[in-house]
Amino acid sequence: MQNTPDPNTENDMVLRETSTTASAVNTPAFSPLYQQIKGFILNSLRASEWKPGEAIPSETDLALRFQVSQGTVRKAIDELAAENLLLRRQGKGTFVATHAEQQVQFRFLRLVPDSGTRGSEGPAQRDIIECRRARASADIAKALSLRSGDTVLQVRRVLSFGGTPVILEDIWLPAVPFKGLTADRLANYQGPMYALFETEFNVRMVRADEKIRAVAAMGIQATLLKVKRNTPLLSVERIAYTYQNEPIELRRGYYRTDTHYYHNAMN
């Protein structure tokens, strides 16, 4: 195979067809090979062809499959690894990232204790206050790309560290992909909720957006977090996305920041 891909080569795995037609105006739409391979891998991930924690085919495998050089596959995987979708382990292989791994657990939880690091307080105590089916209000529906009135699951829980309640969260999930989720299931599962979502519902959280505000604790919040009314709390509204930027979870959290702080590292 020459340096310049030969358009006449057949059986070329559908790739390499960037802007062949060269018709009239515009439509350059140049898309590098590695981007196309990235797209293919992304599709396989989305289709759960390779599951979180499993290894994907080796670089040489994929290179053969796509009829490209290893370096090209490598660049595609590099980008996916940089986006935390894949995890490379030298000598072993490339693996689909998962929230179940010890190291990257609570990847989206930025609250850390004033002294010590996360985990130094021991495991969090998790109390499910509520778990019920409901109809999506307009704002919930909008956040989750649903229609108003669609069925959603609503979960309310409190996380405590060392016996002190620190986080109160209301979580909304579209009912369809999470069919069968119950309070029991949540309460009995060890490990992060997002790990449960992966193993039980084939939903992997890939990205999240948070809007953070300072608010005064209202009645329920004050009660559940055991603080006085009007205590300042951090309000954290999170929308989490799966592959392809589909919103799949809305979470409204209230954090006590008298013993913890929200940490944001910016590069």
Added chain:
Amino acid sequence: MQNTPDPNTENDMVLRETSTTASAVNTPAFSPLYQQIKGFILNSLRASEWKPGEAIPSETDLALRFQVSQGTVRKAIDELAAENLLLRRQGKGTFVATHAEQQVQFRFLRLVPDSGTRGSEGPAQRDIIECRRARASADIAKALSLRSGDTVLQVRRVLSFGGTPVILEDIWLPAVPFKGLTADRLANYQGPMYALFETEFNVRMVRADEKIRAVAAMGIQATLLKVKRNTPLLSVERIAYTYQNEPIELRRGYYRTDTHYYHNAMN
């Protein structure tokens, strides 16, 4: 030049000397070539050999200089670009990142208005309330890696959007690198403060850590931000770092979050 670097080759720019001695035990300390090149570039940046906004030598230049292939230089630059230290522009060159660029302005300010995007409210109004020399207290000194009692500059300012005060900030800077900084200089400068630091004091902010809490507005804060006492405010403590992870600024901000929110995008 063969594929395997020949240790006998002379005049090799000090590079390529990873673990030649191969003495007794351990000390593998394998360091890839591209890491060494990355280190060299980092040193040049630190030494202000190439200034923010300027182009660094081309990839082919650097490859010749280090006697390595272009791909190796490329990988070094790739990583630095991913860390936002360099900025690649196809057809033009690779540039030292700067806070003066329109696109990446306010890279560390995560507060955005509830409606519209940042900047949609027009430029911020900046009022310098105070700018004075002081002695570093224990906690300030610790944050800036100084000794208690060392001279620091303290700046207090208010940022307003559409006439409403939204941000109150206290800023501490070590006096030495910022010699000559005055309230006038700050007040008259157009553009982000970090851009001023680059051009006037050769200090480039490269990374920052923020600790975020919800607090109740105290007297001074309430007055300057024109809110009632005890209004919940976002407390944002930032430590900004230059190259080599030297802390160079401590900033304690109080943000009103009734019309704005702190945005955190997590990958």
Added chain:
DNA sequence: CAGTGGTCTAGACCACTGG
């Protein structure tokens, strides 16, 4: 030991910028 990812090369060609 074979198999994986990680580094490095030398060279070709493409896409973009500006004079």
Added chain:
DNA sequence: CAGTGGTCTAGACCACTGC
């Protein structure tokens, strides 16, 4: 047009893992 970064190749060898 020359010069820059961006893509791609084919092949070599290194570092690490586990059987």
